[in-house]
Amino acid sequence: MRKxxxxxxxxxxxxxxxxxxxxxxxxxxxxxxxxxxxxxxxxTISFDRLIEGGEWSGSHKNLIDPFNYGNYMLRVVDAASxxxxxxRGFSTLYQEWQTTEEAKTTIRSFSGSLNIPYPxxxxxxxxxxxxxxxxxxxxxxKDIDPASYFIVKEKIKPxxxxxVYHSGEPxxxxxxxxxxxxxxKDEMTKFKDDCKRFAGYLFDYSPFKENKNKxxxxxxxxxxAESETDIPGKGIWKQTLLNSHFYTFDSERYLMTEDYxxxxxxxxxxxxxxxxxxxNTPKYGGGAIYNFYSMTSAYDKxxxxxxxxxxxxxxxxxxxxxxxxxxxxxxxxxxxxPWEPNLTTLVNFESKWKNLVEPxxxxxxxxxxxxxxxxxxxxxxxxxxKGVYRPTFNSIMNSFTSNEFNEVCKQVLQKIINYYSx
Numbered sequence: 001m002r003k004x005x006x007x008x009x010x011x012x013x014x015x016x017x018x019x020x021x022x023x024x025x026x027x028x029x030x031x032x033x034x035x036x037x038x039x040x041x042x043x044t045i046s047f048d049r050l051i052e053g054g055e056w057s058g059s060h061k062n063l064i065d066p067f068n069y070g071n072y073m074l075r076v077v078d079a080a081s082x083x084x085x086x087x088r089g090f091s092t093l094y095q096e097w098q099t100t101e102e103a104k105t106t107i108r109s110f111s112g113s114l115n116i117p118y119p120x121x122x123x124x125x126x127x128x129x130x131x132x133x134x135x136x137x138x139x140x141x142k143d144i145d146p147a148s149y150f151i152v153k154e155k156i157k158p159x160x161x162x163x164v165y166h167s168g169e170p171x172x173x174x175x176x177x178x179x180x181x182x183x184x185k186d187e188m189t190k191f192k193d194d195c196k197r198f199a200g201y202l203f204d205y206s207p208f209k210e211n212k213n214k215x216x217x218x219x220x221x222x223x224x225a226e227s228e229t230d231i232p233g234k235g236i237w238k239q240t241l242l243n244s245h246f247y248t249f250d251s252e253r254y255l256m257t258e259d260y261x262x263x264x265x266x267x268x269x270x271x272x273x274x275x276x277x278x279x280n281t282p283k284y285g286g287g288a289i290y291n292f293y294s295m296t297s298a299y300d301k302x303x304x305x306x307x308x309x310x311x312x313x314x315x316x317x318x319x320x321x322x323x324x325x326x327x328x329x330x331x332x333x334x335x336x337x338p339w340e341p342n343l344t345t346l347v348n349f350e351s352k353w354k355n356l357v358e359p360x361x362x363x364x365x366x367x368x369x370x371x372x373x374x375x376x377x378x379x380x381x382x383x384x385x386k387g388v389y390r391p392t393f394n395s396i397m398n399s400f401t402s403n404e405f406n407e408v409c410k411q412v413l414q415k416i417i418n419y420y421s422x
Contacts, residue, residue, distance in 0.1 A: 021060040024078060024085045025117035027171075029053030030146065031268070032125060033261050036094035036110045040103040043094070045112070045127060045140040048261075051152040056117045057170035057271030062419050063087075063117075069317040069339055070290050071095045072129050073136050074114050079122040079143070086116055090291035091317070093258060095129075099328040100249050111260040119146045134336050157222070157262070161270035164195045164217040170271040173216045174315075174420035176202075177272035179263070181242045181295075182280035185223040194278055194298050195219040201304040202311070206404065207414045214421035218270035228281045229255070241266065242277065244295065246285050251327045255285035255295055263293055273420050274315055276307075288313035305400045312397060316416045318409050319343045321390035321398035323380035334387035341412045342397060343382050344389050353391050353408045367393060375407055 033048040063086045065073070070089030078085050094110035097103055116125070122145050128136035167173060178198065180191040199217050203209045226238040230245035233252055242262055248254035257263060257277070267275045277295040279285075286306045288294035294314035296306045312318040319340035332338050337348040344352045349363070356375045357363065365376030372393040381390035381398075390398065395406040405413065 019063045019085055021063065021117070024121070025056070025119060027056050027060075028118045029056050029115050029268075030118045030144075030151070031113060031115050031264065032142070032144075033264075034112045034114075034140075036092065036112055037107065038094075038098075039105075039107050040098050043098075043129070043139065047142055048111075049152060050144065050148070050150065051156065051268075052118070053115065053268050054155075055170070055271065057175050058115075058117065058273060059420060059422060060171050061422050065089050066419070067317075067416075069341070071339075072127055074116070075126040075128065076116050076119065077124040077126060078119075079124055085119075085123075088114075088291065089317075090114075091289045092292060093256060093260070093289060096289065096328070097249065099331045102249070110258055113260055113264045115264075119144070121146070130339070132333070132336070134339055155268065157265040157269075159220050159222045159266065159269045161218055161220050162192065164219050165199045165212075166216050167213045168216070170216060172421055173214055174211075174417050175216045175218065175271045175273045176276055177218045177220060177267050177270045177274070178276050178278055179220045179242075179266045180222055180224070180280070181244050181257075181277050182224050182227055182229045182238060182240045183278075184225065184227055187227065187280065188221050188223060191221070191278065191280075192219060198276075198278065198298075198303075198307055201307050204304065205308050207410050207417065208308075211414070211417050211421075214417055216271070218272065220266055220269045222266045222269075229279050231283065244277070244279055246283065248287065249327055253285045254287050254327070255279060255281075255283075255297060256287045257295070260293070274311075276311060276314070286310045290314060290317035302400055305396060305403060308405075309396050309400075312405065312409060312413065316409075316412050317341065318397055318412065319382055321381045321392075321395060323383060323385040323388070325383040328383050332382040332384065332388050338382065338388070340382075342391055342406075342408050344377065345387060346377070346389065349377070356391075356407060364389060 031051040035046045037044045065087040071091045074088045076086035125142050127140040129139045131137050178195045183191045224240040232247045242257045243259040244257040248256040275293040278298045281297045282299035284300045286296035288310035294310045334345045361376045363377045377389045382388040391408040392406040394402045396402050
């Protein structure tokens with residue numbers, strides 16, 4: 001077993017050593033827009049367009065995803081050598097929707113978009129998706145010629161951007177872009193103040209406060225026609241830029257948008273690795289999806305906690321550690337180990353946080369007073385009460401009665417920050 005592990009590590013090291021950014025890429029961005037269409041058990045990905053973007057703000061060093069997180073994996077394959085030269089895991093709103101009751105009887109389409117560094121030569125762009133056993137299977141591929149005159153050159157939605165917090169070169173930093181939703185033109189000053197406020201919230205929490213020198217935060221001045229956002233269950237409809245709404249998947253607090261192309265159009269005005277949408281509303285709500293976008297209401301009394309909770313979803317793929325939520329069905333089959341780093345079904349606990357559990361702590365861990373401050377294996381998480389386990393009795397990924405990440409989540413967040421900032 002040790003020999004196999006050593007061989008694997010040597011192989012991974014060789015792959016990294018062979019990917020030199022300047023050999024394959026120009027320092028700008030290429031974006032592919034597409035659509036997911038299907039129902040609970042089917043999915044078709046249809047190509048929409050290619051867009052040339054601004055400067056590539058992602059790492060020039062870390063080009064192959066080492067985490068294996070997300071329900072999908074983007075792969076860029078060099079056409080000449082057939083070698084993978086870029087990859088990134090991600091998840092989508094479409095894949096979440098497939099676990100809802102509606103998906104059993106309805107076919108729907110959701111927009112998708114992916115950024116890659118601009119290739120110098122012809123490539124093949126592939127999208128893999130996890131199957132029932134969490135094994136990636138290819139579901140889409142497209143040959144791309146970077147010299148094609150059909151690649152859109154203009155900026156789709158040009159807006160001014162500004163620095164909220166700056167620590168260094170974007171290619172060596174985690175770049176977060178705040179974009180506004182439901183802020184009319186006469187409230188842009190308010191939005192800028194909110195950006196500063198939420199940057200302050202981020203740096204109140206570990207491990208972000210210890211990594212301020214590895215993070216940039218940007219904002220985009222993109223006004224909406226009206227203030228606030230849609231609340232369908234209350235008959236409230238607002239004309240906003242990103243078409244966000246509460247009651248996503250009929251869950252009142254789930255505040256999201258299905259207009260991902262517009263989200264990316266607006267975000268493209270600044271360097272970014274992560275998109276965070278601030279919604280001009282006092283109503284409690286938010287949501288986030290790994291390497292997709294994160295969103296929160298800007299004026300709820302718990303805005304700081306909602307913000308960091310949602311950002312942990314979007315940045316690191318951290319799962320919700322609470323149970324008893326019937327919005328989703330069969331999201332975490334108990335006979336498969338979840339890819340999310342802070343959940344386990346004990347199918348392959350060795351791949352998770354077993355090394356952080358002290359000797360003598362039982363697995364699973366009873367919810368007894370003597371274990372409530374310990375790292376263990378507590379039943380309940382991933383929206384269900386049985387069969388899925390979380391690392392601690394409580395944390396900010398479980399409930400807002402806690403105001404910190406547990407050690408498992410902190411370590412994952414630190415690894416992600418390092419990945420972007422090397």
